[in-house]
Amino acid sequence: MQAKESGAPARSGTFIIDNEDCMRCAVLAPDINTKAFDCTYENGNKNCPARDIVVIIGTDSDRAGKAIAKAVLGGDFDKSAKLLKKLSGYHPVVQQDVMRIFKEAMITQAISDALPHESEQEPQASKTASDPQPEADAKNDGAEPQAEEQSETPETAEDKASEAAEPKDAVQDAVDKADWDD
Secondary structure, three states: OOOOOOOOOOOOOOOOOOOHHHHHOOOOOOOOOOOOOOOOHHHOOOOOHHHOOOOOOOOOHHHHHHHHHHHHHOOOHHHHHHHHHHHOOOOHHHHHHHHHHHHHHHHHHHHHHHOOOHHHOOOOOOOOOOOOHHHHHHHHOOOOOOOOOOOOOOOOHHHHHHHHHOOOOHHHHHHHHOOOOO
């Protein structure tokens, strides 16, 4: 069995130890135990279970990462700081996993923000029989077609603010529902 250094933690399998003292050793389970015995792998014990695995207490990384993203995206920096302080009490492997989820949520939101949304797209005007374009083509006499002018409606600050307040997509909805205030 290989020790995992990042990503989702292993959740299944059987691990056999040779001595019950191993279950009380801080080398194998640093979050639970405080005493490290002298029979560790670093001291030459090839049977030390901590050579292959370390047992740590984790958290729901998905929930925690999305809760931190929600706080940051919502501009709630006090809550962001509180959640990051809570995360700092976990093992570095847990911290990396939570921050991976946080990063994914932030990247997904940035991509969503960069893409045009239906409410931002201008409706295309339909051509009618009174459209002056055919006359312009006739005047062109085979020359390259002229670019059509499109009227743009100026956006007000109020329109932009209301768009910013709306959830952008299902990912944002999931981030909004995330809470990690155990």
